[in-house]
Amino acid sequence: MTRLVLRLLALIVAGWATSAAAADYDYGRAPYTVNQPLNAYSWAGPYLGGNLGYAWGSVDNNPTKPSGFAGGVQAGYNFQNGPFVFGIEGDIQASAADDTFAPWKFSNPWFGTVRGRAGYAFNNVLFYATGGLAFGELRAETFGMTESHTNAGWTVGAGAEMGFAPNWSAKIEYLYVDLSNSNFVVTGGASNGYAFGLIRAGINYHF
Structure with missing residues (x-):
């Protein structure tokens, strides 16, 4: 039972770390112009x-x-x-x-x-x-x-x-x-x- 709990905790920690890394990647992207599609050319x-x-x-x-x-x-x-x-x-x-x-x-x-x-x-x-x-x-x-x-x-x-x-x-x-x-x-x-x-x-x- 103890081994099963430890394995579940390890999986939760691994999943949390993966999500945090993905979040950091998303926040690091360049900003885009409001009201403009992501791939649009900005004249502003x-x-x-x-x-x-x-x-x-x-x-x-x-x-x-x-x-x-x-x-x-x-x-x-x-x-x-x-x-x-x-x-x-x-x-x-x-x-x-x-x-x-x-x-x-x-x-x-x-x-x-x-x-x-x-x-x-x-x-x-x-x-x-x-x-x-x-x-x-x-x-x-x-x-x-x-x-x-x-x-x-x-x-x-x-x-x-x-x-x-x-x-x-x-x-x-x-x-x-x-x-x-x-x-x-x-x-x-x-x-x-x-x-x-x-x-x-x-x-x-x-x-």
Whole structure:
């Protein structure tokens, strides 16, 4: 009888030890995003990246049509609830867009945006719309004189982004940007502004 009790105690202790080890293993697993399936790609959190694209547009009340390559950096933060993704993104761009129609030359040396984003994610693929504030410089040159104005405006667009590796995603995006008009002395007091389309590709690192 004593031997039988000892054997039962030994089995209980062995089973308890096995259960404890299994529990330790479960608790040691990496946490997952709330409201997300265990195998879903998470878009939530901050990110930082770079982009390169091409801009083309026209200057109000002037025949010039500046166009050229543009590139820069962007940073943002996403919130996610199931497949719905919301966030804010800002970027700053250097631009080579310019055009000359004698005797005027107009160029857009730089611009930036601060935008909201809203989209729908199919796991690691995100489709989104975006819009918000735009700002940038419009520079006019004629007969050796140069005049620059920094104006605010608005932007709207859409894009698609794909997560292709842990913490990394790539995107393609179209924006329409309208920088407000201001009066240029070198164009005889005309009200000039720059509106343009921009298509660009970028890459982001998600923290």
